Amino acid sequence: MNKISKAVISRLPRYYRYLDELRTQKIERVSSKELSEMMNVTASQIRQDLNNFGGFGQQGYGYNVQYLYDEIGKLLGLDTPHKMVIVGAGNLGQAIANYGNFKNRGFQITALFDKNPNLIGTKTSDAEIMDIECLYDYVKENQVEIVALTLPKEPAREIAEKLVACGIKAFWNFAHTDLKISGDIIVENVHLSESLMKLTYRISEKRNHNEE
């Protein structure tokens, strides 16, 4: 397979989501034109993006939904299971633990960790909430691959550093900070307040435009 550009990669999860909807509706084939209308992207963009996979689409036939879904899933690393734990069992951590879609896609959330004694020992969505003191041994003993950080920024950095020392190489970071981690570590950030600021920027831009 040719090297796929970063821009295309960044669009693949969205294709994957639409293909998943089509599968669920038992739709077997889809044309670039139909996808274009569903996704509000030009058909030529879709053809260009999906051509990267080579030979999926056929003129007058369209794309095979299941095949394209599987291939994109493989490329996104969803064909192998991923063990994940969540550090911070507050509302956000529990929201992620309860999000059923992750389980369907091979994510195994085996435990949450918190320092709150009222939470420790309880369960959320089949995963136990454990004492954060046990975190480091747990990730070593259970071959955990991904750690989701859903806790305040102050402890997040320190905990992330300790986890790196325990062999963790991938973080899904919701803490309101950029983790400063040296070495070959993957960090995917979800900064909710930054997303909200993009929204207010667009609101204020529109207001100024209307006033002009």
Add this chain to the structure above:
Amino acid sequence: MNKISKAVISRLPRYYRYLDELRTQKIERVSSKELSEMMNVTASQIRQDLNNFGGFGQQGYGYNVQYLYDEIGKLLGLDTPHKMVIVGAGNLGQAIANYGNFKNRGFQITALFDKNPNLIGTKTSDAEIMDIECLYDYVKENQVEIVALTLPKEPAREIAEKLVACGIKAFWNFAHTDLKISGDIIVENVHLSESLMKLTYRISEKRNHNEE
């Protein structure tokens, strides 16, 4: 002020976050070199980005942290209060309601809405959880500006359409779907599973690279 490019706009919330940290630490001035080291962005990129605001930075003096923070805040629409309600009072909705940073930045989360009778009438972080049946009257009577949608995809689209009919023009959408809304409506999406797929893509890319 000149028209600022979309790329710069998309970086402003991150500048704003770092400037906020500096303010909190009572730091009054910062050079592009210092910001560059903190943010892991080149100093020339920082100068280019911040030059858009005109005359903030002075050679050998650096940027005035508070002034730059305020100006970027204005541009992001954070100098005026924003009334927001949350539809879906599950873990994710409650996580957002409890997120203190939003309050500091002028977001007034006045109510959450849910259909679950066990939640209706309870409070989370000073905001009451109300019956979703009351949502439409509430947004009209209380000049709500932004609606956060933290509920499953099936009801999200229908509810969003009804809210548009009630005059809502801005959505912060966490539902696992793209809202198909016609008209001049602003939608900012947070698709958590897409973010997680970007992470697994990078994991699998690294694994393939190491195997080569």
